[in-house]
Amino acid sequence: MRQLKSVLRTPLGLTATLLTIGVLVLAVIAPILWTDDADAIDTSNILAPPSAEHWAGTDNLGRDIFYRTLVATRLSVELALAATAIAVVVGLLLGTAAFLLGRRGGRLVNAGINIAVAFPGILLALFFAVIFGVGATGAVLAIGMAGAPAFGRLTQTLVAGIAARDFVAAAQVAGVGRLRILLRHVLPNIGEPLAVNATISAGGALLAFAGLSFLGLGVQQPTYDWGRLLFDGISSIYVNPWAALVPGFAVIIAGLAFNLFGESVAKALGVGVVGGIPKLPSVAAHLDDVEPVEDTRHSTDDVVLDVRNLRVTFPGVRGPIRPVRGISFAVRRGEAIGVVGESGSGKSLTALAISRLVDDSGRVEADRLELLGDDLRAADSKAQRQMLGTSLAMVFQDPMTSFNPTQRMGRQLAESSRHHQGLSKKDALERAVDRLRSVRITEPEKRAHQYPHEFSGGMRQRAMIGMGLMGTPALIVADEPTTALDVTVQQQVLDLLASIREADDVALILISHDVTVVGEVCDRVLVMYAGRIVEDLRAADLAAAQHPYTRALMAAVPDMHTDLDQPLAVIPGRPVDPSDVPEGCAYAARCPLASARCRTEDPALVADAAGHRVACWHAGEPLPLEIEDRELEEAEAS
């Protein structure tokens, strides 16, 4: 209901709804009110042009075109709805048959549908019009049957989509019958798109009917629908063009009304509010009062990346959303920094921000953001693009989707050298082959000519690293590079990254949700929570972490040394929603150590003498041993 209301909120949706209601009302009342006017024959006034008396002129018997058009609304709408009903019923039977009949029978029905949809609707309509005969009944059957395959295909696709979901499998495993699953699980979940498409096809049927009648194959005299009026009108278009134009407009308006109403509802159901996101106002005051964190430990000469008070803001429906809320750190030459956190902690966005890849809609701000001394806050320039293109390598999470599927691998690697190093096509490809070899891909010449889908996941990820090595990178930013990979392949990729670091003193930022992976590969670990760094410590010190969140992360996931007699640590509740960050410490709601102060005052990230930074009022305090289940339950509910 809420979604339907949102239809009315857009100008287009409102217009379409009003028009649809108008057409339906007219269909009911027009024949009651104006049948006599429409049928009144006036032989003294044949084929008259529009006048005050006859707004759209008269036809060859002197009958009023305007009234006839109004009265024809009912028959036109009735026929369209009847045809749609046939299409929907036959389509539903065809579309659900595959689900009910099982593998073999279903395949046969689907093959039939596939063949039938290949033919355009008008052709099917003509075919059936021949069989069912010329006239209104024949045309209803013809248009209905012609629409059935398309509706069947739609139903079949929707059913297949739901049938692949695990809840259908679960019902099967529970012993629920096929028909019952169809009625209880499948149809309710596809009802909305089906209804929407039925509305749209009602509009289509209306137009198709006009088409058939226009060809003289539909409604026959003395009855008339809009198409018939059009057919009669076009023969006298030179005498009174309005006799054709008025029913033409009627068809278009009614067809548009149904169609646009359906489309608006579809849009409302699918994507929510269409009205657009309010423009980003100047960021609210409380977002800006982030204290810049003093962090002057590092000398600047060997610093590759220097980030101070980095913030990323996106426009949101209810005001700006800031998923990264003031982050400061530096990366030295050859250093490996790990960034860990749960989904929504802002870790990936931080990676995109420091590599200037945040979407245009997001705003990146920082007190300082320098890569190799180059200010990344400056306007985009060719020189900077060249610097980034050669000095910064990116490795993304999903190697399956991170390559262009329509280009050969070699070309994708070569591209950056062609642009930034001015290599010829041939030289760039040669370098690409060499780089593929350097990331331990066998037969690199052959592989360079293959498409991404011919590579395995691990190979693709290595090729992605190889792509970063086309230049001479000083920093590799790897965002969850092994999450999508198997453990044995993960190990190869991590080893490869380590050996590149060793060989060329390349710095690495490794982003991961897995503390153990980060701990194994990195020198230092940044733990992120709700867009902030809550702890920054040496990887070797992870076991002695101070922040309760870091400690919980370490204990929540079993490793090969976990005590089998103890339950695993549990972090109650959910991660913070970036659009709704609470006052005070963002972790307070889930923290067993939280005090009143934590809920009001946000702790700053403070460094100790050894450079270990932590943002917690209770850093290092002992944790209560176990959380009761009931408590956990309540915490999750909040």
Place this chain on the structure above:
Amino acid sequence: MSELRFDNVTVRYGSTTAVDDVSLTVPSGQVLGLVGESGSGKSTLARAAVGLAPVDSGTILLDGKPVPTRGRRRPLQMVFQDPYSSLDPRMSIGESVAEAIPPGLSRAERRTEVERLLELVHLDPDRLAMRPAALSGGQRQRVALARALAGKPEVIVADEITSALDVSIQGAVLNLVRELQRELGLTILFISHNLAVVRYVASHVAVMHHGRIVEQGPTGHVLSDPDHDYTRTLLAAVPGQSQSKGSL
């Protein structure tokens, strides 16, 4: 007693053999952890057990009798990987659980049973009218467990039930699995790609590779003293296992 036994089971999809002549026993009242990498056939084996994948040859036996995959009584129940896909978004969680309860109960009895099941997985029974969308991933996975228990199963097949969850919630679900197994004496086939998780919940381990079981035995033995090369490769790749690698 409820022992699940796979005897020379083979599952083919077209020309590819997903499960190749697998023989495996899940001992009664025990948790068997089935580990393997993606494409090893472990999920197919699980689906075959509950009748979601066609078995080309071999038999799957529960206490020596074929597992029924038709009709209402299903002594094998399954919990799926993705709790966002395994619950019907249009049904309340109470309805989802109730659907799996064998027929023959009155309305009131069903409701009591649903409440009992939700309590068993530490969910507040007052929530039975809620839709899945109002629940977190961990809570949904607990509903899925309750639904599996509703069928009064002798064996539960758990297919990667923690891998779609955020790290902070995984621990809670694993704790629950161990607790349910201990309290109800369930036989569980626990499938995971994560050796550390399997080590934590399972008393027995089987290692699957290219559709075959390459090694099986008591967890402690397989993980500390593996016989097969592939098991050794897997063990070596577990992060955190080889801390020395960090200093390479």
Place this chain on the structure above:
Amino acid sequence: MSLASSVAPAPRVRVTSHPWVRFGVRRLGRLLVSLWVLITASFLMIHLIPGDPVRAALGPTAPATLVAAKREEMGLDDPILVQYWHYLQNLFTGDLGTSMISQLPVSDIVAQRLPATLSLALLAFICAVVVAVPLGVTMGVLTRRGHGRRTELGFTTTSVIIGIIPDFLIAVGLVYVFGVSLGWLPVAGNDTPSSYILPVFALMIGPAAILSRIIRVEMVAVLEADFIRTARAKRIPARSLYLGHALPNALTASLTLGGLILGSMVAATVLVENVFAWPGLGSTIVSSILNKDYQVVQAIVIVYGATVLIVNTLVDVALALLDPRSMIRED
């Protein structure tokens, strides 16, 4: 030893295992099955018509002996399987029968009318693509995520409305404006090059609107893809990003629809030809249906259907060339 290894037989590659061969065999098979269904359906059409088709064609006043002779000539009194067999035989030899009305061989009628229809459809398709691709791509770039919400709303609304209006109504409107009111352009026949302007425009405008809308949506979706982020990380110029990486993928995704549109354009000629008195298959099939000249109808249904099927097959081949994954996806 080295000799032995050099004469060792090369590993036998099974021909059928090559993806292109498998794809070709499968696609050809589907085309043949579809053609068979089409031919059989058009054969059955005559037999599904209630009553006697010959009587219907010749009219109630025709003498019974003439009807009987005609039935005899067409073999309508044979067992249905025999008729089916003769029908297939004749089709293979290019014999489509004789028109009951004009007494001309149907194959002559089709051969004479087909070029006018095909040239109309092809021209309209080319115009639609030439308009839709640049428009869709530009709109896609302008309305990519976080950009041009107003532009998107305006463009989508306009293109939806234009796309819905059926071509024959656009045709009527064009006849009125350019023929009746202004008298600038010919509105009937295909005698001069300028005769093409209005029919082509009427045919292409709707599909162009739909196609450009789809291309925009695909373009926006592709610009969100991971591999576009990868391409951006290479810091290549915007032109290479949009035309080199995004466009081919957006077009691949739109191509299936492009094929459907071309197919439906062939069929849409039926209505538009009737508005403009275009001497093609479209006006012929309608008059034949009204005259109950079923053998002509049968033949034209087959020609239309076969054209559409061949177009669809060509589109799938083009898709496989552009995106090799599409071959495998069907497996």
